Amino acid sequence: MLGAFTVLLVFQLIGEVLVLVSGLPVPGPVVGMLLLFTTLLARGAAPAWLRETCQGLLSHLSLLFVPAGVGVLLHFQRLGAEWLPIAVALVASTVITIGVTALVMRALQR
Amino acid sequence: MTGTFSEIWVYLSASPLLGLTVTLVAYQGAYWIYRKAKMNPLANPVAISVAVLVALLWFTDTPYPVYFEGAQFVHFLLGPATVALAVPLYANLGNLMKNLLPLGGALIAGSLTAAVTAVGIGWALGASRETLLSLAPKSATAPIAMGVAEKLGGLPSLTGVLVVTTGILGAVLARGTLNLLRIHDHAVRGFAVGVAAHGIGTARAFQVSETMGAFAGLAMGLNGLLTAFLFPLLLKLWGG
Numbered sequence: 001m002l003g004a005f006t007v008l009l010v011f012q013l014i015g016e017v018l019v020l021v022s023g024l025p026v027p028g029p030v031v032g033m034l035l036l037f038t039t040l041l042a043r044g045a046a047p048a049w050l051r052e053t054c055q056g057l058l059s060h061l062s063l064l065f066v067p068a069g070v071g072v073l074l075h076f077q078r079l080g081a082e083w084l085p086i087a088v089a090l091v092a093s094t095v096i097t098i099g100v101t102a103l104v105m106r107a108l109q110r
Numbered sequence: 111m112t113g114t115f116s117e118i119w120v121y122l123s124a125s126p127l128l129g130l131t132v133t134l135v136a137y138q139g140a141y142w143i144y145r146k147a148k149m150n151p152l153a154n155p156v157a158i159s160v161a162v163l164v165a166l167l168w169f170t171d172t173p174y175p176v177y178f179e180g181a182q183f184v185h186f187l188l189g190p191a192t193v194a195l196a197v198p199l200y201a202n203l204g205n206l207m208k209n210l211l212p213l214g215g216a217l218i219a220g221s222l223t224a225a226v227t228a229v230g231i232g233w234a235l236g237a238s239r240e241t242l243l244s245l246a247p248k249s250a251t252a253p254i255a256m257g258v259a260e261k262l263g264g265l266p267s268l269t270g271v272l273v274v275t276t277g278i279l280g281a282v283l284a285r286g287t288l289n290l291l292r293i294h295d296h297a298v299r300g301f302a303v304g305v306a307a308h309g310i311g312t313a314r315a316f317q318v319s320e321t322m323g324a325f326a327g328l329a330m331g332l333n334g335l336l337t338a339f340l341f342p343l344l345l346k347l348w349g350g
Contacts, residue, residue, distance in 0.1 A: 033193045073174050093248075
């Protein structure tokens with residue numbers, strides 16, 4: 001577990017450094033993800049110890065949203081003032097996105 | 111007695127231990143409720159923990175930065191968790207290569223639809239620029255969406271809230287929407303939920319079937335990548 005965690009942090013660090021150096025407008029961890037993905041492709045397999053730790057971390061993904069979610073405290077004023085556009089945008093956009101994605105995928109399968 | 115209590119309170123509220131502990135305890139409690147509610151999407155554990163913690167901070171008059179001193183240790187894990195997405199993405203490579211055209215087409219259509227409809231509707235109804243920029247990446251998984259919002263000039267913490275809300279909405283509304291469109295293939299249903307509602311939608315899809323979950327997870331990873339690379343470019347083209 002410690003080994004896998006070290007691997008994740010090393011890839012994240014490389015990603016952050018590459019973003020800083022190149023000025024790419026992409027979050028560092030995303031570059032780290034791509035590098036790890038490429039490494040797995042080159043190796044031809046994901047080792048079990050890495051898979052287990054990643055599954056463990058991702059199965060608690062929703063916990064990691066909580067501190068950011070509590071940040072809603074900082075935005076009460078904005079949400080109070082703009083609740084209508086935000087609520088309509090979220091509900092309509094989510095329904096339309098599900099529909100469009102599904103219809104395009106089905107159309108292209110034929 | 112009250113003197114001792116306030117001394118303990120002063121001591122604890124100055125250390126990160128309290129913020130970290132209440133975050134974990136609130137989540138455990140919320141997850142217990144979620145399981146008791148038979149994983150009903152309305153009993154979303156993130157929504158419940160956030161509500162409990164907001165109420166707690168409100169009543170104890172604790173500023174968010176003080177809470178975050180402790181909660182940052184949980185928040186920090188979003189980075190490694192994003193890197194960890196490489197593993198399920200790699201595991202689903204077979205599914206991806208077999209369906210490259212339908213999946214690629216659906217991904218691009220869905221990802222653009224999510225951003226354009228959210229920003230368009232928000233703009234038409236008069237939302238501010240910061241809110242619109244925070245809305246744009248809301249269908250991507252939280253660590254990516256928050257990173258992208260920061261790069262775009264939105265408010266990462268607001269995006270975090272919008273992402274969680276989108277996930278809950280997607281998990282609740284997917285079944286009705288897809289039934290209305292008469293789409294019954296689990297691969298298509300899973301992929302659509304994953305594009306629109308990231309990790310919360312994916313967790314939901316896994317409860318229905320393994321296939322639906324796998325395609326939702328694949329969609330979440332791919333949409334995260336596309337959002338991270340495409341959105342900052344689109345904003346540049348748009349002249350923002």
